[in-house]
Amino acid sequence: MSLRYPNGKAYIPPKATGTSKKRNTNATSSYGNRGMSLEEDINISNEYYLANGLAVIHKKPTPLQVVKVDYPKRSAAIIKEAYFQQASTTDYNGVFQGKYIDFEAKETKNKSSFPLKNFHKHQIDHMRQVLSQNGVCFALLRFSISDEVYLLDAKHLCTYWSNQESGRKSIPKKEIEDLGFLVPLGFHPRVDYLRIVKDVYF
Amino acid sequence: MSLRYPNGKAYIPPKATGTSKKRNTNATSSYGNRGMSLEEDINISNEYYLANGLAVIHKKPTPLQVVKVDYPKRSAAIIKEAYFQQASTTDYNGVFQGKYIDFEAKETKNKSSFPLKNFHKHQIDHMRQVLSQNGVCFALLRFSISDEVYLLDAKHLCTYWSNQESGRKSIPKKEIEDLGFLVPLGFHPRVDYLRIVKDVYF
Numbered sequence: 001m002s003l004r005y006p007n008g009k010a011y012i013p014p015k016a017t018g019t020s021k022k023r024n025t026n027a028t029s030s031y032g033n034r035g036m037s038l039e040e041d042i043n044i045s046n047e048y049y050l051a052n053g054l055a056v057i058h059k060k061p062t063p064l065q066v067v068k069v070d071y072p073k074r075s076a077a078i079i080k081e082a083y084f085q086q087a088s089t090t091d092y093n094g095v096f097q098g099k100y101i102d103f104e105a106k107e108t109k110n111k112s113s114f115p116l117k118n119f120h121k122h123q124i125d126h127m128r129q130v131l132s133q134n135g136v137c138f139a140l141l142r143f144s145i146s147d148e149v150y151l152l153d154a155k156h157l158c159t160y161w162s163n164q165e166s167g168r169k170s171i172p173k174k175e176i177e178d179l180g181f182l183v184p185l186g187f188h189p190r191v192d193y194l195r196i197v198k199d200v201y202f
Numbered sequence: 203m204s205l206r207y208p209n210g211k212a213y214i215p216p217k218a219t220g221t222s223k224k225r226n227t228n229a230t231s232s233y234g235n236r237g238m239s240l241e242e243d244i245n246i247s248n249e250y251y252l253a254n255g256l257a258v259i260h261k262k263p264t265p266l267q268v269v270k271v272d273y274p275k276r277s278a279a280i281i282k283e284a285y286f287q288q289a290s291t292t293d294y295n296g297v298f299q300g301k302y303i304d305f306e307a308k309e310t311k312n313k314s315s316f317p318l319k320n321f322h323k324h325q326i327d328h329m330r331q332v333l334s335q336n337g338v339c340f341a342l343l344r345f346s347i348s349d350e351v352y353l354l355d356a357k358h359l360c361t362y363w364s365n366q367e368s369g370r371k372s373i374p375k376k377e378i379e380d381l382g383f384l385v386p387l388g389f390h391p392r393v394d395y396l397r398i399v400k401d402v403y404f
Contacts, residue, residue: 056331058291061265064281079266082281089260093295095302098336102297129258134300 045189057094247391259296
């Protein structure tokens with residue numbers, strides 16, 4: 001059974017956050033999208049950054065409301081009832097050369113525009129708060145068909161979000177290309193967004 | 203039934219992270235410790251910082267491994283089996299005037315020393331990583347009997363941690379007073395650690 005959030009999004013079980021999983025990265029793997037989700041690619045990129053002392057950026061755990069817990073003898077506590085909660089922040093944050101880094105990662109199967117419904121009001125509010133504290137804040141937007149990932153500064157995303165009321169519910173890809181930055185995709189790291197961060201924010 | 207982690211720590215149900223709870227803070231409340239946990243006091247302080255545009259600092263959700271989820275018709279998904287995971291990072295992070303802020307909060311009933319067993323190796327490793335990225339990183343240590351909270355820079359904590367092998371399993375309070383900073387406790391915010399951060403790290 002695949003797990004789904006109330007909003008219909010597939011639930012991707014979090015990896016044990018304490019351990020940096022060793023991966024079998026054979027030379028036969030090709031560059032770019034090999035069927036991994038953007039989230040998975042970013043997590044592996046963050047492991048690479050961490051292992052190489054380049055940045056400390058983690059995905060936040062999914063917030064859950066725990067209602068009932070059992071304590072069987074001689075074994076770990078089992079949560080028997082809990083509910084998914086909507087996160088009040090973006091998924092990723094951390095530190096890169098002293099600066100606070102904060103971002104959300106989303107993907108679409110659309111070819112020519114990125115639907116704003118991928119974002120929640122809480123996330124946009126959080127981005128505005130981070131911007132007002134001079135944090136580095138952006139979205140990583142993947143067009144999965146063409147396997148392109150763009151870094152779009154949160155100030156642009158927030159503007160598009162605000163302008164939704166005037167009717168446009170998505171960001172045209174052409175404008176993402178103009179306002180954002182194409183993120184190099186590779187092998188190590190897979191989604192090298194720090195390279196863009198270094199160029200744009202430092 | 204009170205909930206407990208496998209390590210015996212009481213489980214404090216996370217507040218809905220999306221909503222900033224309004225609290226009844228009557229004038230009859232006195233300053234200082236009114237039986238609230240340090241975590242609760244810090245969460246409320248962070249809400250104050252956020253509401254006043256002073257900083258964006260959140261507690262990370264407790265990481266859980268979700269194993270089984272039910273999808274009853276017409277209602278939210280229910281997690282029926284999940285397990286607590288050990289966090290790989292500290293509990294709190296965020297941004298204050300562009301800088302990355304990262305800390306752990308712990309309390310003890312001891313009077314004259316702070317036991318190092320309050321910290322986990324993962325947390326210390328994370329602190330070292332953050333320090334190497336020039337993040338602002340520290341511990342907030344409460345002596346609950348005297349209701350004093352000290353900010354101790356992570357570099358000191360990591361040194362004490364490393365020296366544990368030579369026998370000393372706790373930090374003498376006298377040394378915390380010398381190396382750390384007494385955090386002002388008040389009403390709004392309750393634990394005004396940002397005031398120390400501003401003095402020490404800016």
